[in-house]
Amino acid sequence: MKVALLGTGLLGEAVAERLHAAGHSLSVYNRSVEKTHALRQRGIRIAPTASAAMSKAQVVLLLLADAAAIHAVLFDPCTSAEINGRMVIQMGTIGPSESRSIDAEVTRLGGRYLEAPVLGSITEAKAGTLLIMVGGMPEYYAEWTPLLQILGADVRLIGPVGKAAxxxxxxxxxxxxxxxxxxxxxxxxxxxxxxxxxxxxxxxxxxxxxxxxxxxxxxxxxxxxxxxxxxxxxxxxxxxxxxxxxxxxxxxxxxxxxxxxxxxxxxxxxxxxxxxxxxxxxxxxxxxxxx
CATH class of the missing domain: 1.10.1040.10 (N-(1-d-carboxylethyl)-l-norvaline Dehydrogenase; domain 2)
Known part of the structure; x- marks a missing residue:
């Protein structure tokens, strides 16, 4: 599967490593490029922009620091056009109202949205043992659970967007x-x-x-x-x-x-x-x- 991953902090880097090891085609973007050097050395493609990372992806994983970072990266005028027709899965910790707002904007731009915050950190992400809480439409949850199960064996639908947050x-x-x-x-x-x-x-x-x-x-x-x-x-x-x-x-x-x-x-x-x-x-x- 072609995956775009935006945000390579501690958790984002570990998630990228896990997905790469599982054989997925990964394109990664981070605003601070120096934080992507270790991933580049592992053979993971580092994109120069978020839009470039998303351009050929089927799904976009957000592992950004907060809602402000999500808005700055995902809804940048050069990036937002890439949302159309794609699934966006938000995996960071943000507020429920923030998640619902992002859902509304992604939908307006022609995309689909799931929130999937996790419990666990670097060790669990690399081992694929994260606890993943999903908020969104049941059909989206069913479609994307196989991808999320690479990162965690316990992937639960909590309810509509905002409930997992x-x-x-x-x-x-x-x-x-x-x-x-x-x-x-x-x-x-x-x-x-x-x-x-x-x-x-x-x-x-x-x-x-x-x-x-x-x-x-x-x-x-x-x-x-x-x-x-x-x-x-x-x-x-x-x-x-x-x-x-x-x-x-x-x-x-x-x-x-x-x-x-x-x-x-x-x-x-x-x-x-x-x-x-x-x-x-x-x-x-x-x-x-x-x-």
Missing amino acids: VMKLALNQLIATEMAAFALSFGLIREGGVDRDTFMDILRKSALYAPMFDKKLPRLAKRQYEQPNFSTRHLLKDVDLFLAAAEQARLSTDGLQGVRSLLTDTIAHGLGEVDYSALYERVDPEEGHNR
């Missing part, structure tokens, strides 16, 4: 709050001189345990946050999207507002591009750092 925000809110809670408990264990292994052993045997705790434990223990699977900056973006959706739903977000402040403080200290577990540095700074 809601599901994704609900899950990413848990990423932020669980990480903040684990960092706080871990900090108290360290400061209180309690054995870390004993703490983790009891936690694993309890109903409180989440696998993410073990995944992030080495980063917190070594205070090493390089080579992120998901950056602090992108998690803050998703928290803001959740807050906007929750406000419309008239939900209380007082607890999440505290987590948001923690994320903004982490970014202000130069940790926006590293792994989001770096928020631990603001929960429990090393000796000699300002608390």
Whole structure:
């Protein structure tokens, strides 16, 4: 299948590698061309423009940072003409109203649209084990599930466009709050001189345990946050999207507002591009750092 992929951030690059390995004909575009060098070395075609990437594709995968980036790339006057007759699958994290707006514009331009945000990151994308939530028309879902199953064995239709976006925000809110809670408990264990292994052993045997705790434990223990699977900056973006959706739903977000402040403080200290577990540095700074 001929696939255009727009956006080669951490997830986009991994998705491109997976589809290329599966034998699909891939044409990739990214606004920052330096982020495409590794894919070029793997034999993947790098297009000079988004319209060039889309010109011969049957389907367009969007793995761009946010809705603003989607509008800038996909609806550029030189690109939008290529939407006609093509399926556009949006796989990033955006708000439900943003997704519905993009759907309306794609449809107006003669294209078809699915939202398909994912749960998982680089490792899962390369292994084809992403959890993929789809929003859109059932017939579109049925037609494009075989392609999405290359990236994830669990591909679920959540409902019309916007519903999968809601599901994704609900899950990413848990990423932020669980990480903040684990960092706080871990900090108290360290400061209180309690054995870390004993703490983790009891936690694993309890109903409180989440696998993410073990995944992030080495980063917190070594205070090493390089080579992120998901950056602090992108998690803050998703928290803001959740807050906007929750406000419309008239939900209380007082607890999440505290987590948001923690994320903004982490970014202000130069940790926006590293792994989001770096928020631990603001929960429990090393000796000699300002608390």
